[in-house]
Amino acid sequence: MSPRRTETGGRIDRLRTIRFTFDGAPYTGHAGDTLASALLANGVTLFGRSFKYHRPRGLLAAGVEEPNALVTVLRGEVREPNIAATMVEIYDGLVAVSQNRAPSLAWDIGALNQLGGKVLSAGFYYKTFMGPVIGPLKGTRFWMFCEHFIRRAAGLGKAGTAPDPARYERMNAFCDVLVVGSGPAGLMAAKAAADQGARVILADLEAHFGGSAHWSGETIDGVPAADWAQRTVGQLEGNDNVRLLPRTTVWGYYDGNTLAALERVTDHKETPAKGEPRQRYWAIRAGTVVLATGSFERPLIFPGNDRPGVMLAHAAERYAVEYGVLPGQRIALFTNNDSAYRSAVALKKAGAAVVAIVDVRGDVSNEMRRLASEAEAELLAGHAVVATEGGRALTGLKVQRFDATNGALSGDDRSIHADSLLMSGGWSPTIHLASQAGARAEWDPARQAFLPPRPTQRWIGAGAFTGSFSTAEAIAEGRAAGLQAAGGSASSAPLPIVEATPGDPDPAPVFEIKAKGKSFVDFQHDVTAEDVRLAHREGFVSVEHLKRYTTLGMATDQGKNSNVPGLAIMAEALGKPIPEVGTTRFRPPYTAVSIGSLAAERFGDLKPERLTPMHDWHIANGATMYSAGLWYRPMIYGLAGETVEQAYVREARATRESAGIVDVSTLGKIAVQGPDAAEFLDRVYTNMFSTLAVGKARYGLMLREDGLAFDDGTTWRLGEQDFLMTTTTANAGKVMQNLEYFLDVIWPELKVTVTSVTDEWAGAAIGGPKARAILFSCVTGTAVDNATLPFMGIVHGRIAGVPVMICRLSFSGEMAFEVYSGAGYGTRVWEALIEAGKPFGLVTYGLEALGTMRIEKGHVTGAEIDGRTTARDLHLDWMLSKKKPFIGSAMMDREGLISPDRLQLVGLISLDNRPFNGGAHIVEELDEANPHDSIGHITACCYSPALSKYIALALVKDGKARHGTRAFVSDPLRNRFGPIEIVSNHFYDPDGSRMHG
Amino acid sequence: MLITCPYCGPRDVIEFTYQGDGNRERPQPASQNLDAWNAYVYDRLNPAGDHNEIWQHSGGCRAHLRVVRNTLTHEVLSTAFARGGHKTESRS
Amino acid sequence: MAEYSAFSLLKNALTGNKDWKPAWRKPDPKASYDVIVIGGGGHGLSTAYYLAKEHGITNVAVLEKGWLGSGNVGRNTTAVRSNYLLPQNTRFYEHSMKLWENLSHDLNYNVMFSQRGCLNLAHTPAQLDDYARRGNAMRHLGVDADLMSVDQIKRLVPALDVSGSARFPVLGGLMQRRAGSARHDAVAWGYARGADRRGVDIVENCEVTGFLRDGGRITGVSTTRGEIRAKKVALAVAGSTGRVMQLAGISHMPIESHVLQAFVSESLKPIIDTILTFGMGHFYISQSDKGGLVYGGDLDGYNSYAQRGSLPIVDEVMSEMVALFPGLARVRMLRSWGGVCDMTMDGSPIITTGPLPGMYLNCGWCYGGFKATPASGWCFAHTIAKDEPHEFNAPFTLDRFYRGLVIDDKGQGATPRLH
């Protein structure tokens, strides 16, 4: 039998033995154990090392608030650092290791930091490491040198880099009543609400429902509280309208009664079932929330309070009653309130020797005296613990007489031999969720605790959360809250009857025992009472300054143990009451949540892929794909051994020589329909559309309201009231939203519907001298000659039996056609065109060749319409109608938008016959060592097969005036400098004779 | 945060796109009053408190809504179609 | 007041740290000052510091409505860089960078400025070109910038997924090596101590509730601690600009207040040694000296003064984080918070005289003003002292929007949530 496991008792399954390792050593425990309880049962006292001084630390708590016993759980290569051992349910094969120690937990070199002692006081790093003011170590050098070592010494666990193979999932839930916490209050609330027929969700972060009933040893309705809880859970389980979520931490209370919760679905399992997520992220939209989150017991602050073996009283009680483990054989308690007496009795019952109860209060009630004697403990009323003894485990403590009214110690100290010291410094309601919205908690001087703020959202509190610390009150408040939340009326049915240990809920206002030695307030961060007083001396007296200066409350427990004692010490130093010092702001999450769980279903799948109808064809035919926003588009269709440049040059050349075809399905397409469609387009585009004939298309330009260029594309008039607008791929969504905005908000009188039809149509652009011949050979039902299908004309016909719509327009500068068909027929039409093109030398081309041909033509895209350019900058002023106002027309002539030194679109030719790079700059004078005075930059560049030169488009200051002049490309990032000629952006076929045919 | 779309009912903020200050008045299209245009495009009321604003239910019915929302508490006080018509009061 | 040094630290340790004095005094406000600076954030404090240090104007009060540093200076993700696209911005932020590089010495306060670099990841060739354009723009203004290859990136940040199988594979990145991070609180406290040592009164818990006027001229402020007169009243209230300007009767500004969230993970051993930004989203990350991963993403996207955010952004940021670092899925988010950002219509700041006589305005820092703290104060002090802007802040006028002279690094136009 393990040294500390009791013979009987506990809610563990003693018949099931579970094997696990900690720091490589094998241990066993039982089903129902946490890593903490199992190790404790095995006699382990040392669980971790503190952050700054690397002091040895044992278990402080039994739940989520544990600050010391942080471990890393390993699943193969995958590491999960900083997990409280108290929250790890053991499973066969569990591997856990300790952290922040080298070489081992027992012998940690970092403990040398303790020698630094007072030098390493709060905020010391602000005062030093600045290094010399002159010389080679001035500036940031010296600090960065020191920082290197500081960073390595800091940090808790080590994160892994192996990808996490787990699955995470999101779940959206709706309910009438969400009950957070399943103690007596929460259970009653859930039951009452469910009985009213409300949709109820009950969540508790623990593996078992029941909260404190799980281990309190009280009796409810004549049975042990735990059995009562189980029975109540059983009644809830049967209900269709109730969802029970164990192992689920509600961690965030957001606006609109939206709560975020994390369910640990398989963390306690050796292997998850197929498809089962490790964790599930619940986004819960609740009608009303019942907050029944209970309370935390507080430590007391005294020298040596961090020694392994010093533990919270209720935690010890939990270990004994819930897990059948005793934290020690000889136990002493130290308290400022009555609740520890119940713990003493429970531990006694579980088989420990309770050697003493040290109570700071001089007068202890008779009831408590009775409990002390029931525990066979010596009662030291009006005493305080002033020191603890031992190394990596407690061996004893020292007590002295104590006056609770003024904190004075007197008399000789007395040693007590004990291997476990349990402390209780009073209780703080778990008000985190209620406070997250920023409402101020209210200090209750009787309870010596912050009580929940007035609700800022629809929630109702119940139980210890409200400061009602007895089970009977919890039950009554729970039922009332559940009824109210479900819209029911008060019930006259009798409440369950509670038999509980008596006790006064109000502690003595004693937080710290000032004696010689380090007294810890924030255990993990090693913030001592002296640090708090130093902060006071240096003026960091506001509670938020205290926190930031000392890092009190910034550790993984987020002040759950330390906040109130820290405040109390500061309040005393200031001579002010605690509420005037205030409390720090509560923030989500309530307890730390894995980042994977928050990514949820997007873990490993950040964004969907958007595919054109011909996508699979492209892949099957050797295309290299390029991601453009969410879309995938062919970049090149490379042949074996070709470079990208060789491929696009071949594709572009073949297109200009015979014909090429490219997938343009990604272009944004918007159906603009209705009696006012033409009028609407006149207002939206800078040029006229009402004059466009049915069966024709026109190139259009849109500006933003501020007068800068927004987007361009062609719009086709398919019917009197029926237009098909195309936009650039990148701006499709933005343009759509803009149109909808104007129709809904600005011009609701216009009868127009706009509908995204991007996905309705597959588009193939086929261009080149042979393009018409190819169409001629495969299109039926319409002629495609110049008369029937002139430039910007539209015809309807069929290809391979599929209805198609063909518009003659050109981006490449060649005689070209866009062939649209229903997306479901896209590949069929595409293949038919390719088949028809074979005799003509048709090539497929990708975005690179498309880009090349558009650069040769001097067409603009998103690289030039970049949100900073005007129509004039891009030489599109010819499109600005003077006959009508349009979006942006009123703003486009402001001084800054017409000033001559703006960047304007030009063409560049490389004079040294070397390639350009996108993003290179242009200068008038070359200075490779100290580049300066940029006059512009390259927006797009390529090798031009048509010109047999390296060319580029660029935006250059006063560019138009520079046509024909020379300058230099200056690209220090890629060390590319050289002479260029500035020319017009229309490199190729400037009069458009090729595309007009 | 939840916004009650008059058509779709209460929906998570994730379904909406913010379109800003709803107090702005767009000048007549042909207006040459540059000050008015500047004010419309650039100036915002930006109050700390109740704010009249435009949201699009872009991840739902795509209607634009006029929403009165408190910028200190994020409480949504009322919603209505920007085109006019149905209005939903949320303040209890 | 004592100089801070290793020696003073040791000496004090020997005497039980009993002799340390407050880092700054807690004076009651006087009846009048030469200059009142409203806002005890980074910019207000640095303004006061440089007024005293550079211009000898020491009869100055900084009025802070809460505790010093309670605004964005105390809640930002501490990235300091000067890698802007447009020259107006680059020049200004580079001036700031130079001040940062000597700030700890200047203030005799270790602000822990650590030049561990800032790397913008590129995921498409077009984006790489964009970054090249920006990097080259920087180089032409004498600012350091480099393109990094995937191999170099892999070596610098081994935890990053640079495999081609990622949804948005890393193709390279733009690195500014002199960029880095500083301890946010230390910056506020260091400037406060520095200003205080030069005679500036730092008055906390003193909220400005109105302006005193003589005709059209601003002559002081009313506060929760009484009326205070001043020859010059300077605003540096960042996210509260809209509210404070309304007190002065100016109801409309080219500014919207938006909430930006930030996050910190539990403390970890060093794993990310630089500042890193994701090119296909808004995610950015660094690791604090304490070991916490400090990261954030996009604005929540709506007007807010609430200093707290909503859930969708939390999910968005974390999704982007594990897209870059699939190994960090089991690391846990410890705390999240929000700050209120004064978003302008072009994403660039405003530092100017006026708009009312006697008033000086410093605002529009969006989510990027921490890095500006030294230069902002330095330029604002110049503007206040000389009644005209320094050439570094001359472009950052209030009327630039109306005149079409916007400084729009992102090219998003007058949609503040997109800057």
Added chain:
Amino acid sequence: MAEHQLPERQSPLEPEYHPGSHGNFEHGVDVILSETRPGSILQLAAWAGEEKRLIEVVRKVTGLALPDGAGGGVGNGARAAFGFAPGKFTVVDEAEGLAQAFAGAITPAIGTLTDLSHGRTAIRIAGPKAEWVMAKFFAIDFALPAFPLGAGRSTNHHDIFAQIQRSGADQFDIYVFRSFARSFWKALCHASEEVGYEVQ
């Protein structure tokens, strides 16, 4: 006009459509996934005030009696219709050619007709865990009282817009943009593994 026999349309799901049982199905499948491939998917939009007339047109052309009210809808197996936005309705028919049937009926005075038969992909999820799986994607309440039979909803899963009609107590028809359909389908299959699913 003589109707041509049109070739079969290509489904965007094709390479990822694997009929059979998948995931954790040893204890039975809890959802069934399928692509319903309707021949016609139309969007009808009425000008403000013309909604009732449009509803009447729908009744005449399809025989479906659309209830008047936000998100109201009906279905009869072969045809279905539901409102998804103010004045806007989706009408679906197993058969092709529904657009022609409406062409004359939706006059400019009533509103507009937009054919989306290719642009939207229809996916059906059915079975006892259909609500559970749907809740993984969409932040709307799928419980029957909140989302009654026949009703329609517009919502989205991150970048993917979806119109959803409840076509049975345990059955939903989801209309997504064609270009996103494969990604969505993969995600849907992935999310269904937990409960065991069958592709039909």
